[in-house]
Amino acid sequence: MKYIDEYRNKEIVLGLAEEIKKISTKKIRLMEVCGGHTMSIQKFGLPYLLPENVELISGPGCPVCVTSREFIDKAIVYSRMEDVIITTYGDLIRVPGSFSSLDQEKAKGADVRIVYSILDALMIAKKNRTKKVIFLGIGFETTAPASAAGILKARMAGLSNFYVYSAHKVMPPAMDTLIDEGVQIDGYIGPGHVSTITGEGIYMDIPKKYGLGVVISGFEPVDLMQSILMLVKQLEANDPKVEIQYKRVVKPEGNIKAQQMLDEVFTYGDDWWRGLGVLANSGLKIRDTYSMHDAEVQIPVKVAPPKEPKGCLCGEILKGVKKPKDCKLFAKVCTPSNPIGACMVSNEGSCAAYYLYNR
């Protein structure tokens, strides 16, 4: 397939690996902060192609993984309401909450529907005017504009029975916090699809403030190896900066139209991340102007303070200080068919990626 096969060319990947070996002299740790990268890196076995002194670690880049149990618990309470239809991306449905999962509720008769796009959720709202249709909005800057577009469309079409429950988050506060907290990293493999929307501007502080480089990378093995090479070159030359490897998609200014939609519908608020806690201005909240479509405002619910599962290291793994294999439950008690923590559920989660490709 065009734009895929060329970037999976084995010869090029090996050539890049060779190049990295030749020029890298320092012991370095590079962090990827996108679940898609985590998956590719494990799937294509990239760590095994790198010299010993170059280590890759995963950060908080899997949206399902960083989402709080409270969010899941509230979604479950919503799903138990008679007149509610829950619409969600597939990743979320099997995530265990404190007392159930959406999947279990569905089996018990709740109306929970997996959609591929928020546009499908709008259709459901249109066809079921007597029901309240709640869309669970999770994801980073890549996914949030779709939620904004959905809310704008609902407003235009007068779909007063359509609501978004937003746990959307933005990446930069998490990337700063990891460094502030002293997690040992020497550079970031920047998230390609977040950057497609935001452009490179959001990372400019990282070289300036922390002296770390960021290379915005594509998702195929050639992309990732090239990005690693670019970071190695920066490190060898002591020249940290923001660079774009994924130029066929990421423009320096990003996608302005999507940014405008985001800004129209959302504003920043504090939000909780698994592993990192509450980070200032890291969440996207629906603006008052659109509160008629905000599930939290229109259908407020309360849940008991959530409990994290015992023994689960998901939080530490998301911070890059532990690896899935450090968890005693990994691949024994906790498997993709019986996930204990969120990191095993989504295929972008580190535990799931290790389970599938690197056990």
Added chain:
Amino acid sequence: MCLSIPAKVEEINGEMAICSVGKSNYEASLQMIEFEDVKVGDYVLIHTGFAIQKLDAEEAEASLRTFDEFKELNNALDDEEKIDGKRIV
């Protein structure tokens, strides 16, 4: 979640497009990009039902060309290395 796929635009109907990936077809909204610029045959990146960017064919080819050059350079360096046993990178 953050997965997006490069898809070929097959048909455009106003704000919506039919796009193909291999043999599968997807419907995608073009409202998030400058859809006046999108033509049938272009490649777009689709994420959760929205095209979020047009693929830049020139950039894609340019970066693949770099690899060719770099392969040649590498070979040349290897040959040199064989002769003088030194390598400058």
